[in-house]
Amino acid sequence: MHIAVAGNIGSGKTTLTKKLAEQYDWTPKFEDVDNNPYLKDFYEDMNRWSFHLQVYFLNSRYLQILNIRENNHNVIQDRTIYEDAFIFAKNLHDGGHMSARDYESYLDLFKGMSKFIQPPDLLIYLKADVPKLVQQISKRGRGFENSIRIDYLQSLNEHYNEWIDNYDLGRLLVIDVNDMDYEANPADFASVVDKVELELNGLFSPLK
Numbered sequence: 001m002h003i004a005v006a007g008n009i010g011s012g013k014t015t016l017t018k019k020l021a022e023q024y025d026w027t028p029k030f031e032d033v034d035n036n037p038y039l040k041d042f043y044e045d046m047n048r049w050s051f052h053l054q055v056y057f058l059n060s061r062y063l064q065i066l067n068i069r070e071n072n073h074n075v076i077q078d079r080t081i082y083e084d085a086f087i088f089a090k091n092l093h094d095g096g097h098m099s100a101r102d103y104e105s106y107l108d109l110f111k112g113m114s115k116f117i118q119p120p121d122l123l124i125y126l127k128a129d130v131p132k133l134v135q136q137i138s139k140r141g142r143g144f145e146n147s148i149r150i151d152y153l154q155s156l157n158e159h160y161n162e163w164i165d166n167y168d169l170g171r172l173l174v175i176d177v178n179d180m181d182y183e184a185n186p187a188d189f190a191s192v193v194d195k196v197e198l199e200l201n202g203l204f205s206p207l208k
């Protein structure tokens with residue numbers, strides 16, 4: 001089984017991925033932020049580094065998916081390759097940070113890779129408004145994220161909403177996390193587990 005957690009920057013994917021992995025003994029798969037060679041430069045100059053960063057993320061997420069499918073253990077993945085392509089790369093192109101030719105080359109690459117990937121069995125989308133995202137991003141205090149702008153988060157949220165409204169690649173569970181703190185509040189985590197449980201039952205029931 002391949003479960004994935006999707007959501008904007010600071011929506012709480014990493015925390016939930018860790019907690020669900022512990023709860024169900026799934027193997028967690030994270031993005032390695034500390035060793036990303038482009039992220040810091042990207043946040044300083046998006047026009048210069050967008051294409052490099054997107055190619056880097058696309059490749060690393062692709063390798064991650066191949067690894068997930070080769071593995072027999074159940075896996076929970078922190079962010080999907082679809083978010084790289086349909087949210088982040090599209091947003092950078094639409095916002096004028098990635099040229100048309102770079103975006104087309106990127107999409108060609110993604111199209112080629114798409115033939116070899118399968119979507120997750122269950123996608124959990126963490127829906128959060130911008131104030132919540134800002135609060136969580138500042139709480140974790142990653143220096144290079146200080147330059148993230150409100151309009152960048154807002155525009156990513158709009159791309160997320162559109163993508164989720166049209167998502168039909170598999171089971172989807174949307175969780176509104178605006179009033180939740182599943183790290184500090186066990187009742188909040190329990191309510192997420194209840195929702196996930198219902199979806200997992202559905203995964204094993206062919207009639208649904």
Ligand SMILES: Nc1ncnc2c1ncn2[C@@H]1O[C@H](COP(=O)(O)OP(=O)(O)OP(=O)(O)O)[C@@H](O)[C@H]1O
Pocket residue numbers: 007008009010011012013014015031033039053054057078079083084085088089145
């Ligand atoms: N395709 C991408 N394009 C641009 N930035 C990306 C892309 N994928 C990830 N990032 C950025 O990389 C950094 C690391 O992300 P990380 O995996 O910690 O998740 P996050 O979005 O901060 O999630 P959360 O707070 O929900 O755990 C963030 O600043 C994130 O926005």
